[in-house]
Amino acid sequence: xxxAPLIAGIELGGTKCICILATGPDDIRDEVRIPTTxxxxxxxxxxxVLDRWSGFAALGIASFGxxxxxxxxxxxxxxxxxxxxxxxxTDVGRRLAAHAGVPTGFNSDVAxxxxxxxxxGAAQGVADHAYVTVGTGIGVGLVLGGEPTNGLTxxxxxxxxxxxxxxxxxxxxxxFHGDCLEGLASGTAIRARTGQGAETLADDxxxxxxxxxxxxxxxxxxxxxxxxxxxxxxxxxMTGIPHxxxxxxxxxxxxxxxxxxxxxxxxxxxxxxxxxxxNNAGPLGAVVLGTRALR
Amino acid sequence: xxxAPLIAGIELGGTKCICILATGPDDIRDEVRIPTTxxxxxxxxxxxVLDRWSGFAALGIASFGxxxxxxxxxxxxxxxxxxxxxxxxTDVGRRLAAHAGVPTGFNSDVAxxxxxxxxxGAAQGVADHAYVTVGTGIGVGLVLGGEPTNGLTxxxxxxxxxxxxxxxxxxxxxxFHGDCLEGLASGTAIRARTGQGAETLADDxxxxxxxxxxxxxxxxxxxxxxxxxxxxxxxxxMTGIPHxxxxxxxxxxxxxxxxxxxxxxxxxxxxxxxxxxxNNAGPLGAVVLGTRALR
Numbered sequence: 221x222x223x224a225p226l227i228a229g230i231e232l233g234g235t236k237c238i239c240i241l242a243t244g245p246d247d248i249r250d251e252v253r254i255p256t257t258x259x260x261x262x263x264x265x266x267x268x269v270l271d272r273w274s275g276f277a278a279l280g281i282a283s284f285g286x287x288x289x290x291x292x293x294x295x296x297x298x299x300x301x302x303x304x305x306x307x308x309x310t311d312v313g314r315r316l317a318a319h320a321g322v323p324t325g326f327n328s329d330v331a332x333x334x335x336x337x338x339x340x341g342a343a344q345g346v347a348d349h350a351y352v353t354v355g356t357g358i359g360v361g362l363v364l365g366g367e368p369t370n371g372l373t374x375x376x377x378x379x380x381x382x383x384x385x386x387x388x389x390x391x392x393x394x395x396f397h398g399d400c401l402e403g404l405a406s407g408t409a410i411r412a413r414t415g416q417g418a419e420t421l422a423d424d425x426x427x428x429x430x431x432x433x434x435x436x437x438x439x440x441x442x443x444x445x446x447x448x449x450x451x452x453x454x455x456x457x458m459t460g461i462p463h464x465x466x467x468x469x470x471x472x473x474x475x476x477x478x479x480x481x482x483x484x485x486x487x488x489x490x491x492x493x494x495x496x497x498x499n500n501a502g503p504l505g506a507v508v509l510g511t512r513a514l515r
Numbered sequence: 516x517x518x519a520p521l522i523a524g525i526e527l528g529g530t531k532c533i534c535i536l537a538t539g540p541d542d543i544r545d546e547v548r549i550p551t552t553x554x555x556x557x558x559x560x561x562x563x564v565l566d567r568w569s570g571f572a573a574l575g576i577a578s579f580g581x582x583x584x585x586x587x588x589x590x591x592x593x594x595x596x597x598x599x600x601x602x603x604x605t606d607v608g609r610r611l612a613a614h615a616g617v618p619t620g621f622n623s624d625v626a627x628x629x630x631x632x633x634x635x636g637a638a639q640g641v642a643d644h645a646y647v648t649v650g651t652g653i654g655v656g657l658v659l660g661g662e663p664t665n666g667l668t669x670x671x672x673x674x675x676x677x678x679x680x681x682x683x684x685x686x687x688x689x690x691f692h693g694d695c696l697e698g699l700a701s702g703t704a705i706r707a708r709t710g711q712g713a714e715t716l717a718d719d720x721x722x723x724x725x726x727x728x729x730x731x732x733x734x735x736x737x738x739x740x741x742x743x744x745x746x747x748x749x750x751x752x753m754t755g756i757p758h759x760x761x762x763x764x765x766x767x768x769x770x771x772x773x774x775x776x777x778x779x780x781x782x783x784x785x786x787x788x789x790x791x792x793x794n795n796a797g798p799l800g801a802v803v804l805g806t807r808a809l810r
Contacts, residue, residue: 371660397772445657445664447667480674
């Protein structure tokens with residue numbers, strides 16, 4: 221750790237931004253939280269933090285999305301068509317890179333968290349893994365051979381359309397897709413369906429069966445990509461609801477039905493695991509993105 | 516092409532094996548077909564072909580699966596737990612590599628076909644792409660930055676469980692999953708559902724709506740992996756049924772609902788395209804696998 225470079229890591233979230241100056245989780249030298257308001261106000265406040273810091277070798281930015289990751293595209297480093305009011309088509313990556321004047325890594329917040337969990341968290345030593353966050357929305361990061369799997373763009377597998385639990389015809393809460401995964405199993409969906417937040421919903425509420433079924437379908441799909449050797453799950457809904465992990469694991473194993481690589485994911489307790497970095501996954505992921513920009 | 520190395524390419528299929536000696540599609544110097552019977556008989560016949568050939572720099576093998584791709588595993592190069600009688604736990608890759616005595620590439624038949632379409636077919640010049648074959652079964656190959664996306668194993672996305680078409684409750688034909696994608700939309704499923712082969716089923720048979728809906732859900736999922744910049748579709752059902760491509764494209768665009776990167780896949784006619792190499796995708800893919808083994 222002592223030889224690790226000092227990095228400025230920025231997690232740009234939908235409600236707040238976390239800026240850390242660190243070489244890793246055991247050496248965080250400063251941490252500043254900034255509320256996410258308008259783009260100009262928010263980015264100027266981040267720039268002021270960067271101006272105050274010195275000695276960092278690179279900058280890493282893990283941003284809410286969707287973000288443009290195509291280095292050949294005119295909008296590389298931008299937040300593109302987002303549901304967050306006022307932020308569509310906002311240059312984040314190029315602007316902050318130019319301001320900092322150091323090598324800069326840029327990716328989605330979920331890709332960042334995936335890399336953070338791979339470097340210091342629950343997927344350490346696993347070159348091929350996935351990170352799933354279940355909170356206000358549902359996001360997926362995929363890492364293959366240590367690299368985020370960015371081709372056309374970053375994964376958006378929170379919006380797959382899972383087969384429905386028998387007898388469940390609730391229309392779902394996604395403004396784009398209705399009963400896609402995020403429309404069935406996110407914190408927003410749970411509140412829309414039950415009128416309660418996930419943290420207060422009774423453990424035996426039947427809505428949990430639909431949530432667990434939908435999440436298991438995402439994991440079924442992730443296993444069948446052939447990529448992850450481990451799936452890390454985080455976000456407020458997963459970390460706040462202890463009974464959800466066992467339900468999701470049981471339904472995953474049942475859904476795969478012994479097919480193909482199914483034996484490789486058992487015991488499911490070591491294949492589907494809780495995130496280890498908690499709220500620091502995002503900013504530490506940004507540190508990893510910054511470190512990678514030095515290569 | 517003149518400087519391309521001469522490669523022995525073997526496509527090991529469930530009913531026949533195709534062995535070609537070639538540098539590429541315009542320079543196929545020999546082609547031998549061998550029926551797939553028992554492992555010993557089949558592999559000995561392939562070895563006899565290799566003995567007859569000379570001057571090849573490498574061997575490529577594209578095999579029906581599931582296959583083991585983990586180079587650290589004791590069963591690397593094996594066909595693992597397959598539904599093909601007598602072939603479970605059969606060493607294909609190590610045996611043929613030892614016999615040939617040249618650098619050898621080994622992967623699934625669908626990964627091979629994906630690489631073949633990327634090198635000489637419908638995905639030329641596209642570094643990130645997917646190949647979907649719809650025939651007796653449904654297979655998917657994913658290529659990211661020119662490399663097959665092998666982590667835990669190869670993709671098995673033919674077995675995702677798509678949301679069902681409203682009003683369609685047919686139980687499906689997959690022995691593992693019932694109404695997974697392959698259980699709803701493969702040639703085997705079409706025959707089980709209608710009593711007819713895909714090639715004789717009337718264009719206005721309502722079963723086609725369910726097939727197109729299920730295939731569009733696979734493409735919806737593939738788009739949301741964030742990987743393919745183009746999706747190539749082949750196999751007997753896709754290439755034999757001209758009305759299927761437009762139906763699948765229309766349902767894909769509707770299913771994405773304008774979300775995220777949806778604009779990047781339009782017009783869908785250039786995003787979802789027919790395979791170009793036909794029956795030669797497999798053996799030519801094996802040639803690519805052999806060429807890669809020389810790196």
